[in-house]
Amino acid sequence: MSLEEAKTLDAKYPTYKDKFAVPTFASLGIENDKFDPATPSIYLCGNSLGLMPKNTRKVIADELTAWAERGVESHFNHPDKSLTSWVDIDLPVVPLLAPIVGAKENEVALMGSLTANLNALLIHFYKPEGKRTKILFEKKAFPSDYYAFLNIVKLFGYDESHLIQLEPESGETYLKTENILKAIDEHKDELALVCFPGIQYYTGQFFQIEKITKHVKSQNPEIKVGWDLAHAAGNVPLQLHDWGVDFAAWCSYKYLNSGPGAMAGIFVHEQYTKDNSKTKFNPRLAGWWGNDSGERFKMLEEFDPINSALSYRQSNPSVLDVVAVKSSLEVFQEVGGVSKLREKSIVLTQFLEDLLTSSKYYIAQDDKDTNKLGFRILTPLNQEERGCQLSVLFQPHFEEKSKNIMEKVNGYLHDHAIICDERRPDVIRLAPLPLYNTFEETFLATQRIFEALDSVAENH
Structure with a gap:
């Protein structure tokens, strides 16, 4: 899986991001000298709170x-x-x-x-x-x-x-x-x-x-x-x-x-x-x-x-x-309804799964070793048994929040304006939505996860 493949898929499956207000590094209050403050976030949290359609501000004002x-x-x-x-x-x-x-x-x-x-x-x-x-x-x-x-x-x-x-x-x-x-x-x-x-x-x-x-x-x-x-x-x-x-x-x-x-x-x-x-x-x-x-x-x-x-x-x-x-x-209604969006969603979530399972940090669901550094996917791997969300459990678990793997990964993601949903003690829910998320964003988000784990591994 590569950035080039992500861009190819983005050319095939449209995104409607321009219809939504997307938080930026600046609006989120995140300071990272590697990024311009106006850089949009990668918002993978629509399973918790969806982004605001730009037209919503007008209709409420009316x-x-x-x-x-x-x-x-x-x-x-x-x-x-x-x-x-x-x-x-x-x-x-x-x-x-x-x-x-x-x-x-x-x-x-x-x-x-x-x-x-x-x-x-x-x-x-x-x-x-x-x-x-x-x-x-x-x-x-x-x-x-x-x-x-x-x-x-x-x-x-x-x-x-x-x-x-x-x-x-x-x-x-x-x-x-x-x-x-x-x-x-x-x-x-x-x-x-x-x-x-x-x-x-x-x-x-x-x-x-x-x-x-x-x-x-x-x-x-x-x-x-x-x-x-x-x-x-x-x-x-x-x-x-x-x-x-x-x-x-x-x-x-x-x-x-x-x-x-x-x-x-x-x-x-x-x-x-x-x-x-x-x-x-x-x-x-x-x-x-x-x-x-x-x-x-x-x-x-x-x-x-x-x-x-x-x-x-x-x-x-x-x-x-x-x-x-x-x-x-x-x-x-304008984009063709849920069934039309589902076509992209299946491919997008599968792309996320493929990226995750290709990682050296991926731990199969039937692997019982809970001390191994990495993550496992809790969500069914069958496309028909899930929506757009993959729930990723990070391990090993540490009671002290500052040492816990999930907390470290989530903190690293947030520092790079990748907005996800953490579920303590060890799960991050990743939800790439077909309405406003892209394959390129999904690729970049997984790379940040791997970078965070690389940093943990160096000190583990």
């Missing part, structure tokens, strides 16, 4: 102007007639959001935050009855998910024994699909709900959503299947409707580049909303923004839920958040 010029009247009379009045501000986002997760437009809504939405969906879909009281999910799920699952069973009067957690077998770095299917078979008579991540945040494993969902339904259609798509939405192609998923939740500040703490999204299969009416609906956490918009401002004490996932909205959405999400989704 709404601040509306607020300044018309105040509350912008809800129904926006000063810029080319823009949406605030009362309907999130509706133009729906047709942009649906293709991201492979849904019909009546199956998605922009609302809330990831865990708040997950809790709202759990209270609606977790229906323990008889022996079917348990939730199947992964051990070492993102802590928010664990807290949500723990508290939902407790709210229904159960304890931790009603949580079934799966973890990788000894010596494995990720959870094999066959083990998930086996657990479903073993617990099919006591499961009320199954909920896994679309992509595991720590290892980067892309779960086989369709296969797992359909297997659950083949065992017992009454078991509800949900997915946390925080690391999958905008990263890999999804077909939630066709796969028969009951519900899903995701954030939009990672691969969807909508800003820190940005508004999140939900999917609810249309079978649960198409028959909504004043007299027939499944109870859920509700508010006035889920009510029929034609009746909303009559302030009636009568819940008439919208016949779509919009009925799960509780409050009027944050205008500034909504337009930030829309700004990013328009970029996805």
